[in-house]
Amino acid sequence: MEEAWIVRERLALSCKGSHVALHAAEKNATEMGVPMCIAIVDAGGDLLAFSRMDGARPGSIEIAITKARSAARRRRATSDEAGGEMLAAVRISLASQLNVTGISGGLPIVVEGQTIGGIGVSSGTSDEDTVVAKAGLAALVGA
16 A cells, blocks of 8 residues: 555635634524623634734633644643643643643534535633534534
């Protein structure tokens, strides 16, 4: 069997797809009455779409982006990072120069078994952030 030198069949999240997820998350946050910062990134963790809803905390901007980046690059929910052990999560965060977080509210976007991006939400409680992230994800992949 010949070794593959080029990978041709990689799925990618489009700009339009990122906006579908973003708007669904915003709608859910509005229905909850909790303004949020919402970030959508590609598989490499680079920002595709972002929203800071009116009333969302400015301090949550970087947190939402970090949650999305962490979920995409680590290919798992941020709440699953370090097995939920807080000290281990802090160590991973510091070792990654704050590019990985164990704070809930970040989910990978997985299509056909491939991680194509991540969604990160911040400004509510951990549970509220996760609910809004799930709403954005569901609009995109039907999860």
